[in-house]
Amino acid sequence: MRYSEMFLPTMKETPSDAEIASHQLMLRAGMIRKLAGGIYSYLPLGYRVIRKVENIVREEMNRAGAQEVFMPAVQPAELWMESGRWAMYGKELLRVKDRHNRDYCIGPTHEEVITALVRDEIQTYRQLPRNLYQIQTKFRDEIRPRFGTMRSREFGMKDAYSFDATEQGAEESYRKMFDAYNRIFLRCGLHFRPVEADSGNIGGSFSHEFMVTADSGEDAIVHCASCSYAANLEKAEYPRPEEGKETDAPLLTLEKVHTPDVRTIEEVCAFLDVLPGDVVKTMIFMSDEKPVAVLVRGDEEINEIKLKNYLACDSLELAMDETILKVTGSPRGFAGPTGIKCRIIADYSLIGMKNFVVGANQEDHHIKNCNNERDFKISEYADLKIVREGDICPRCKGGIKIARGIEVGHVFKLGVKYSKAMNATFLDSDGKEKHMIMGCYGIGIGRTVAACIEQSHDGDGIVWPIPIAPFHVIITPVNVNDEKILKFAEDLYRSLLEAGVEVLLDDRDERAGVKFKDADLIGIPLRVTIGPKGLAEGVVEIKFRGSGKIERIPVEKVSVFIEEIIAEA
RNA sequence: CGGGGCGUAGCGCAGCUUGGUAGCGCGCCUGCUUUGGGAGCAGGAUGUCGGGUGUUCAAAUCACCCCGCCCCGACCA
Numbered sequence: 331m332r333y334s335e336m337f338l339p340t341m342k343e344t345p346s347d348a349e350i351a352s353h354q355l356m357l358r359a360g361m362i363r364k365l366a367g368g369i370y371s372y373l374p375l376g377y378r379v380i381r382k383v384e385n386i387v388r389e390e391m392n393r394a395g396a397q398e399v400f401m402p403a404v405q406p407a408e409l410w411m412e413s414g415r416w417a418m419y420g421k422e423l424l425r426v427k428d429r430h431n432r433d434y435c436i437g438p439t440h441e442e443v444i445t446a447l448v449r450d451e452i453q454t455y456r457q458l459p460r461n462l463y464q465i466q467t468k469f470r471d472e473i474r475p476r477f478g479t480m481r482s483r484e485f486g487m488k489d490a491y492s493f494d495a496t497e498q499g500a501e502e503s504y505r506k507m508f509d510a511y512n513r514i515f516l517r518c519g520l521h522f523r524p525v526e527a528d529s530g531n532i533g534g535s536f537s538h539e540f541m542v543t544a545d546s547g548e549d550a551i552v553h554c555a556s557c558s559y560a561a562n563l564e565k566a567e568y569p570r571p572e573e574g575k576e577t578d579a580p581l582l583t584l585e586k587v588h589t590p591d592v593r594t595i596e597e598v599c600a601f602l603d604v605l606p607g608d609v610v611k612t613m614i615f616m617s618d619e620k621p622v623a624v625l626v627r628g629d630e631e632i633n634e635i636k637l638k639n640y641l642a643c644d645s646l647e648l649a650m651d652e653t654i655l656k657v658t659g660s661p662r663g664f665a666g667p668t669g670i671k672c673r674i675i676a677d678y679s680l681i682g683m684k685n686f687v688v689g690a691n692q693e694d695h696h697i698k699n700c701n702n703e704r705d706f707k708i709s710e711y712a713d714l715k716i717v718r719e720g721d722i723c724p725r726c727k728g729g730i731k732i733a734r735g736i737e738v739g740h741v742f743k744l745g746v747k748y749s750k751a752m753n754a755t756f757l758d759s760d761g762k763e764k765h766m767i768m769g770c771y772g773i774g775i776g777r778t779v780a781a782c783i784e785q786s787h788d789g790d791g792i793v794w795p796i797p798i799a800p801f802h803v804i805i806t807p808v809n810v811n812d813e814k815i816l817k818f819a820e821d822l823y824r825s826l827l828e829a830g831v832e833v834l835l836d837d838r839d840e841r842a843g844v845k846f847k848d849a850d851l852i853g854i855p856l857r858v859t860i861g862p863k864g865l866a867e868g869v870v871e872i873k874f875r876g877s878g879k880i881e882r883i884p885v886e887k888v889s890v891f892i893e894e895i896i897a898e899a
Numbered sequence: 900c901g902g903g904g905c906g907u908a909g910c911g912c913a914g915c916u917u918g919g920u921a922g923c924g925c926g927c928c929u930g931c932u933u934u935g936g937g938a939g940c941a942g943g944a945u946g947u948c949g950g951g952u953g954u955u956c957a958a959a960u961c962a963c964c965c966c967g968c969c970c971c972g973a974c975c976a
Contacts, residue, residue: 339909341909341910341911341926342910342911342925342926342937343910343911343924343925343926344910344911345910345911346905346910346911346912346969347905347968347969347970348969349969349970364968366967367967367968367969420974422974422975438975439976468976470974470975470976472974472975473900473973473974474970474971474972474973474974476969476970481974481975481976485976486976487976488976489976539976540976548975549975737975737976738976739976740975740976772975772976773976774975774976775976776976777976778976806935808934808935809934809935811934812934840934840937841933841934841935841936841937841938842934842935842936843934843935843936843937843938844936844937844938845935845936845937846935846936846937847936847937848937850936859935861935862935863935864935871935
């Protein structure tokens with residue numbers, strides 16, 4: 331490609347509405363332009379990178395035995411009513427009507443369509459397993475799109491769906507996708523880590539998120555410094571502490587104290603001169619319309635996902651003020667476990683606590699020196715807290731660390747959730763009709779590209795890894811008005827093209843500085859600089875974008891030198 | 900949806916407090932010079948000041964309404 335002919339509008343200045351590096355650089359490097367909130371066009375340079383990633387994904391999916399299909403973006407509401415998600419999905423589902431006033435949605439995902447397709451065509455276990463995937467545009471009407479293509483409303487996604495006859499088969503399908511994802515992100519040159527994710531009511535560890543580690547990531551990754559344990563924050567476990575480690579401190583006398591207008595943990599600590607670790611927080615939740623009191627040590631927070639899974643309920647939310655009044659007998663801010671009229675669940679953090687402070691279930695009062703067994707009774711302990719840096723690893727008792735990450739992929743075992751709702755069955759070898767066991771596997775293509783830039787850029791611009799770089803090489807003749815220079819550049823260009831190297835020839839009549847800046851900005855891995863001094867000595871310079879290293883190569887060896895580097899990568 | 904901020908030329912911004920000719924830098928066009936890290940000089944083009952309504956002799960500027968965008972919280976690839 332000739333730069334002079336390419337639609338590649340780079341920007342010297344950073345657009346003010348772009349916050350993170352990848353968004354700024356994608357705009358500046360002429361990869362994307364915004365059409366509306368969370369909706370972007372890819373320009374030639376950006377789309378080349380998208381296609382590179384797509385092709386890596388495609389190759390690895392095919393290698394893993396999945397087959398490519400292409401499903402509609404517009405989907406009839408009936409399908410979504412069958413699965414129950416027309417009502418459940420909420421405002422993120424973009425709903426439209428056609429001229430006959432029939433309801434449709436723009437697909438945010440394709441479980442419904444694929445399940446409908448497969449149930450009509452697969453009748454017997456002999457046709458299983460099957461894994462079908464597509465690379466397609468999705469639309470999710472995000473509450474708050476942000477960070478360019480990192481979280482857009484319209485985005486390209488690879489979504490795969492597996493169908494199996496047996497549990498073992500489903501686990502095998504899952505493992506194949508898990509392995510394929512590792513290969514894909516490795517090939518994209520990313521530093522990433524698969525982490526255990528919450529799998530809702532499916533259970534087990536059959537959900538992993540692939541996280542690219544980056545400080546700008548929106549997700550917290552919990553991982554162990556000593557072993558390979560890694561999970562996202564919602565899923566991260568805290569091990570049950572060993573019992574019998576209580577101090578011998580005597581139980582002190584229960585004491586009710588007047589604490590006017592003291593509600594939060596901070597206020598309680600300041601007022602009573604105690605530490606958050608000496609206080610027990612009592613939170614009232616509504617679990618499927620029933621109140622539950624949840625206790626946690628004052629310096630910890632409740633993980634609502636873990637609580638919801640523990641309660642195995644459909645809905646969970648913090649109780650309204652009127653419910654709190656009914657259950658505790660006092661307004662918000664003074665709840666405690668003593669004499670409360672509902673189920674009580676305690677986080678493991680309460681194990682071993684003595685003489686702690688709790689709400690008195692009476693307005694403007696707290697209780698000091700409260701103790702389990704003596705003053706109230708905890709019947710259930712569970713792992714309910716949000717894991718923090720420095721906590722104990724649930725696998726090896728090592729130290730927990732927390733890092734930031736960008737979720738670029740997700741593998742999930744669905745079980746029979748959709749096959750049951752939509753009646754996707756097959757006839758098994760025992761002559762019985764059974765539901766297919768499904769899995770779904772997604773990769774955000776645009777997000778993967780953005781994540782790569784987050785991870786690989788410097789003050790001058792993007793630094794592409796060779797496998798997804800829009801071009802391998804940029805040839806920079808420092809002066810196109812010098813015939814010798816231009817001729818050499820043109821010859822090298824043709825020779826590299828013939829060798830199958832993806833090369834951009836910067837044939838613009840610009841000053842060298844401008845060309846260097848643009849080459850750095852768009853991040854091409856190798857730059858060949860052709861200048862008068864070098865040519866006179868019979869050499870050209872090759873600059874490596876990543877390391878900044880410069881090599882002087884004799885003119886007759888340049889083409890081969892480059893071809894070898896590209897072939898290695 | 901709640902809280903905060905912004906909207907003036909393609910991009911980055913000033914002007915608004917205190918109403919009166921719409922400006923600066925970059926980019927763009929023409930010419931000459933220049934040519935190894937975003938050149939210099941000279942000339943030039945470009946705006947329904949986000950939209951509407953109101954106040955006023957007069958509105959980018961004041962008031963009200965609407966729209967869009969960005970940031971912080973609940974969702975997700």
